[in-house]
Amino acid sequence: MKIDFRKATLADIAQMRELVRPEVESGVILERSEDEIATNIRSYTLAFHGDELVGFCALHIHTSYLAEVRSLIVKDGYRGQKIGExxxxxxxxxxxxxxxxxxxxxxxxxxxxxxxxxxxxxxxTLPEHKIWADCIKCKHFPICNEVSLIKNL
Structure with a gap:
């Protein structure tokens, strides 16, 4: 199966929000408004199978040395095929x-x-602004079951 990757454009926002909606509703991924996605559109990388959006994620920069992977999603039916990887x-x-x-x-x-x-x-050890800017929006806050991981480049 041929998967193409590219940076997001503003025209992709509606499709992105639709793909991620089930994960947002279940509380696995934080909801991002259309405006928030638009503001950060340069952060997103998308995966397509033909014209179908099958996954995406964002690289959000926190400081001059630290960034975060955000909103990683791969569509059901496409998982397990190394698209997320x-x-x-x-x-x-x-x-x-x-x-x-x-x-x-x-x-x-x-x-x-x-x-x-x-x-x-x-x-x-997470930056304090991360907790107040993002985590407080989560429906699981302050009881967080997520694991924090880091990769040195």
């Missing part, structure tokens, strides 16, 4: 090209990220 690899390449030193992930899929070289870190 390829999306993360593309984000890591982008992070390196920008001069970042570390990439963070908060996830329920610990083993997936560990296979890609991420290692678990205590949540207490």
């Amino acid at each position: 390829e999306l993360i690899k593309k984000l890591l390449e982008e992070a390196k090209s920008l001069g970042l030193q570390k990439v963070l992930s908060l996830t329920y899929k610990q083993s997936f990220f560990e296979r890609l070289g991420f290692v678990e870190i205590p949540k207490e």
Whole structure:
């Protein structure tokens, strides 16, 4: 199966929100408004099978040395085909090209990220602005079951 990857455009937003909606409703991924996605559109990398959007994720920069993987999603029926892995690899390449030193992930899929070289870190070591800017929006806050992992580049 041929999967094409490209950076997102504003025209992709509706399709992106539709793809991620089930994961948002279940509380696995934080909801991002249309405006929030538009503001951060340059952060997103998309995966397509033909004209069908089958996955995406974002590289969100926190500091001059630290970024975060956000909103990783692969459509049901396409999971297990290394699309998510390829999306993360593309984000890591982008992070390196920008001069970042570390990439963070908060996830329920610990083993997936560990296979890609991420290692678990205590949540207490996360930047404080991360907690107040994002985590407070989560329906699970303050009882967080996500694992924080980091990869040194």
